[in-house]
Amino acid sequence: MADTSEARGARTWNATHLPDLTGRTAVVTGANSGIGLAAARALAGAGAHVVFAVRDLARGGAAAARVSGSTEVRRLDLADLDSVREFAAGWDRPLDLLINNAGVMMLPERRTAQGFEMQFGTNHLGHFALTNLLLPYVTDRVVTVSSGAHRMGDKVIHFDDVNLRRNYAPIRAYAQSKLANLLFTLELQRRLTEAGSGVRALAAHPGYASTNLQSHAANPLARALMAVGNRFLAQDDKAGALPTLYAATQDLPGAAYVGPDGPAEMRGAPTLVGRSAAASDPAAARRLWTLSEELTGVEWGIAAPVR
Incomplete structure (x- = not known):
């Protein structure tokens, strides 16, 4: 990024710079904890009505009760397409x-x-279905949270075995899902542009943020190492939510990807960041979209009539 006044401003951007969101409505999936809760709190604090889309209504209600502003809680289990x-x-x-x-x-x-x-x-197909089903109502933008882990694993979508039944490994599966998030954003923006829609699709990643996600890792050694990293290396959930908030509220181009501006994009203020070649492949993005429609039974949402 060039060292302009605008660039210097981006490097110091935080939630106090959010615009007035009075009258606007936001749905945040997984808003009961971590960066989802931090993002929901910031959006509500800026005046938005925030819908906590959560699997556990009791936990979601408890989280929403700790947020100042206009909120509601609705059940959403992204691991169940019937719930979506x-x-x-x-x-x-x-x-x-x-x-x-x-x-x-x-x-x-x-x-x-x-x-x-x-x-x-959960990470891709649930959000793919949700986005397309809600798209007729979306007026501004869709922000999908990916991860620097999209550069890890095999760096491909395993189209011949997308469920990894033949060769499952936790990091391989996670990396594939995060790559899918970026390819989804790329193809969604292409379709929105082709349809003449003003809605924008963007992606963000939190860097290394301390959340409860790491505590569910399959490998006990990985859990232990991440616990140490959370304590001594990671930024907190409020800082981890900043790329999401930046992508959700700033004037950015469609398909933009936002992450921290620090070394290795691990921490820092939000800025536009690059993505891997695999995450920039339009042919793979289109192929993933077609496969996702087949697997979920949910098709391109912009063509659906508003009810």
Whole structure:
């Protein structure tokens, strides 16, 4: 980034720089903890009405009760496409911001309600379905939270075995799901532009943020190492939410990717960052979209009539 006054401002950007969001509505998936809760708190503090889209209504309600501002809690289990459809069927008003934040990380091998590998099914397919079902209502933008881990693993979508039944490893599955988030954003923006829509699709990653995601890693040694990293290296959840908030509220180009500006994008103020060649492949993005439609039974949402 060039050392202009605008660039210097971006390097010091934080939640106090959020614009007035009065009258705007945001859905934040996984808003009951971590960077989702931090983002929801900041958005509500700036005047937005924030919908906590959470799997556990009791935990979501407890989290929302600690947030000052206008909030509501609705049930959404991204690992169950029936729950995704139920959430979308209950939506009937304009939606300014859809923040696809929820996710699972480096789990032991598990399956979603429909039998998909849990990380791909939750992190990508659940948000793919949710976005397309809600898209007729979205007025401004969709922000999907990815990760620097999209550069790890095999650096490809395993189209011949997307559920990794033949060769499962927690990091391989997580990396694939985070690569899928970026390819989804790329193809979503292409389709929005082609349709003449003013809605923008963007992605963000938190850097190394201390959240409860790391505590669910399959490998005990990995959990121990990440616990140490959370204590001594990671930034807190408020700082980890800044790239999401920046992507959600600043005037950025469609398909932009936002992350921390520090070394290795681990921490720092939000700024535009690069992505891997695999995450920039339009052919892979289109192929993933087609596969995702087949797996979820949910098609391109912009063509759906507003109910």
